[in-house]
Amino acid sequence: MSSSFQTYLVGGAVRDRLLGLPVQDRDWVVVGASPQDLLNASYLPVGKDFPVFLHPKTHEEVALARTERKTAAGYHGFAVHAAPDVTLEQDLARRDLTINAMAQDDQGKVIDPYNGQHDIQQKTLRHVSPAFAEDPVRILRLARFAARFADFTVAPETVELMRSMVAAGEVDALVAERVWQELARGLMEKKPSRMLQVLREAGALQKLLPEVEALFGVPQPEAHHPEIDTGIHLLMVLDQCALQGAPLTVRYACLCHDLGKGTTRKEELPRHIAHEVRSEKLARGVSERWKVPTDCRELAELVAREHTHVHQSSGFSAEARLRLLERCDAWRRPDRFAELLWACECDARGRLGLEDRDYPQRERLAADLAATQRVDLAAASAEAVARGAKGPAIGAAVKAARLRALLSFTDQA
Structure with missing residues (x-):
């Protein structure tokens, strides 16, 4: 050289x-x-x-x-x-x-x-110079580093600088691809809740994910949510994802699963009737805004719509569980269905004092799918055709064969 x-x-x-x-x-x-x-x-x-x-x-x-x-x-x-x-x-x-x-x-x-060595020893995230304010991506990067180095705190002067950047409209100039890149990396860090906390402290969460910001301070029934605050619940769910080593698809779905609770009318609190429908719509909007990849987008909408049904499925009849499998397109998309169940387990465990609770719904619904997957669809269709069935009647025969398999599995269980 x-x-x-x-x-x-x-x-x-x-x-x-x-x-x-x-x-x-x-x-x-x-x-x-x-x-x-x-x-x-x-x-x-x-x-x-x-x-x-x-x-x-x-x-x-x-x-x-x-x-x-x-x-x-x-x-x-x-x-x-x-x-x-x-x-x-x-x-x-x-x-x-x-x-x-x-x-x-x-x-x-x-x-x-x-x-920098001093700040490592003091476990502090601090900007190098006022030039930090010239690049709004740095707000996201700092939040991501906070999620990676969860025991580091952000220097007060750096928080103030980020707030001034948000107030000056710098965050509004961010392009979707860079926002998603940093959010995705932050979600995959050791403590993703820290990313949201830092963005919120800087005032950037309201700009980037107002649907998430709206969850903080919103109460939930204490019987199901000892932590009560919907925003705190979300933070706990994301950290459960990290503890379980969940993939990005599951973590993003969990980020979006309860967005509808931020739009519940005050007179309906602390209950959140039909929040799932609102959550699905809001999740779709977030995905469109930040050009989220299709696999993350689709799972987020599915989890938003169906997570309550999955939680309640222990009390479902075989017919109701079969309808749940149908709505989730579980036979054509078994891997996505498995990720839905994973996200629901993280949701169930992301609650104060319930972090180690059992979640039998995940294993039970996975077993339901396996039982119905063993149905010989070709034979069921051929038998229906032999009886003179056509069109929708053939589909009904296949559904009946799956239900018989599910009923038989339920009896054996």
């Missing part, structure tokens, strides 16, 4: 090493080089918006040290300056949090101009 420039490991890799965590991705910054210097050293250019190259041997991405200047609202409103005279400290200054604004040289020495 040319002696005219220096390469540093930066960002999350340095942070995670200091935290004693596995290093997932390594980011590199080159100081004292021009694009031509890297080309001369056989680096391969790949960057579009600013100079990024692939190392000729490791093929890891390497970026030239750069500064950024705000030119317009939103995520893309920046002018980037990358040149040999940009220092490492200047490059680190444009980063979001002090714990992400450290570098390590090839001797293993940590360069920490903004006291």
Whole structure:
């Protein structure tokens, strides 16, 4: 490598090493080089918006040290300056949090101009500089880091800065793809409730997910919800998802499952009659707003509509359980049905003092599906045709065969 420039490991890799965590991705910054210097050293250019190259041997991405200047609202409103005279400290200054604004040289020495090591020791998430306010995505990123490092607190001055950003309308300029990307990553962190709490404290939840913000302070019947507050219940459900290692589809569905409770009329509280229908509609709106992937979108609407029925299914007749399977399209979408049951278990356990409760509905309905899946549909159809059945009558015969299987399974159970 040319002696005219220096390469540093930066960002999350340095942070995670200091935290004693596995290093997932390594980011590199080159100081004292021009694009031509890297080309001369056989680096391969790949960057579009600013100079990024692939190392000729490791093929890891390497970026030239750069500064950024705000030119317009939103995520893309920046002018980037990358040149040999940009220092490492200047490059680190444009980063979001002090714990992400450290570098390590090839001797293993940590360069920490903004006291990131101190904030790691104090378990504090703090912005590096006022430039944090220039990129609204950083509010989401900070909330996501709060969900990952659940024992870290957000510095009061950083909370105030985020609030001022929200008040200035910066969050309104966010594009759907970036919002979903950060929300999805935050939902998959160790304590996703922290993401919502931080967004709420910053005033950003009202802008991004007003349907979720509306749940806080809304009461529920204490007999079923000892935690009472619907918003607190949602936080507990999301953390149950994390404890159970649920996939993103289940976590997003749980985020949306009770949205209708935020629109219950005051005179109907603390009951929430028909909130499922409202929840399904609101979940659809959230998914459209943030361009949520189809698998997450479909499960969210299904869970919103059917979770109460799943909870109550222990008291259902075989006929009612069969109708539930039909509504959920369980035979064609068995994997999605399994995720519905998983989300319902997280919902049932996301309640104060009931975190370890049994949830037999999940196993029972899964067994119901398995029993009806063993029905020979071709034979049932052929038998109906032999009796002269046509069209809907054939479908009725198949349904009757499934019901017989379910009744037989119920008797054996």
